[in-house]
Amino acid sequence: MTGVRMDKWLWAARFFKTRALASKACELGRILSNGQTSKAARDVKVGDMLQITNDSGDFQVEVLLLSEMRGPAAVAQTLYRETDESRALRQKVAEERKSMPHFEAMRDGKPSKRDRRELSRFRGRT
Template identity: 75%
Template sequence: MTSVRMDKWLWAARFFKTRALASRACDLGRIQSNGQLAKPSRDVRVGDMLQIKNEGGDFQIEVLLLSEMRGPAVVAQTLYRETESSQEARRKLAEERKVLQQFETLPEGRPSKRDRRLINRFRGRG
C-alpha cells in the first residue's frame, strides 16, 4: 500500500471519531497536507506533513505509517509523529485554559425568569 485516502487515514489515526467527521473537517479547510488544503479523497503518503485542527487542538504531524483500519489507540499513535513545536503549543494552551478556569465564576443555580428572557433575547429567540 503506497497511499490511503485522507479521511480514512485521519479516522484510522484517531483524530476523528468517524470518517464523516474527518471528511467534513477536510471540506471546512481544517486539514492541510504539505501546506495545501486537503480534500477528503487526497492521498496520504509516508513522509507527508499534515496540519490538523480539531477539538483536541492544532496538530502538526509527520505521517510514518499508513492504515485504512481503525485499531487501538496504541497502534494509532504509531502512524504519526507530532512535531516538538506542536506539542509545546498544545501544552501551553492547556495550561492557559487551566489557569483561566480558576477565575471563571459560574452562576449559582438555575437562571431566573428575567435571566432566561435575556438569554432568549440574546440568542434571537424573542
C-alpha cells in the first residue's frame, strides 16, 4: 500500500470520530499536508508532515504507517509521531485553559433561595 485517502487515515488514526467529520475538516482547510491545504481524497504517504486542527487542539504529526481500518487507540497511536513542539504547545494551551475561571451559565428566571445565599456570601454580606 503506497497511499491512503486523507479522510480514511485521519479517521483510522482517531483524530476524528467519523470519516464525514474528517472530510469536513479537509473542506474547511483545517488539514495541511506538507504546508498545503489538503482535500479528503488526497493520498497520505509515509513521511508526510500533517498539521491537524480539531476540537482537541492543533497537532503537527509525521505519518509513520498507513491504515484504512479503524482499530484500538493503542494501534492508532503507532500510525503517527507528534512533534515535540506540537506536544509542548498543546500542553501550554491546556494549562492556560485550566487556569482560567469557569463560570456557569446564568439560569433563566429569578434566583432560588440557595442562589441568593451564595450571592450574599460572594458580596461579603452574611
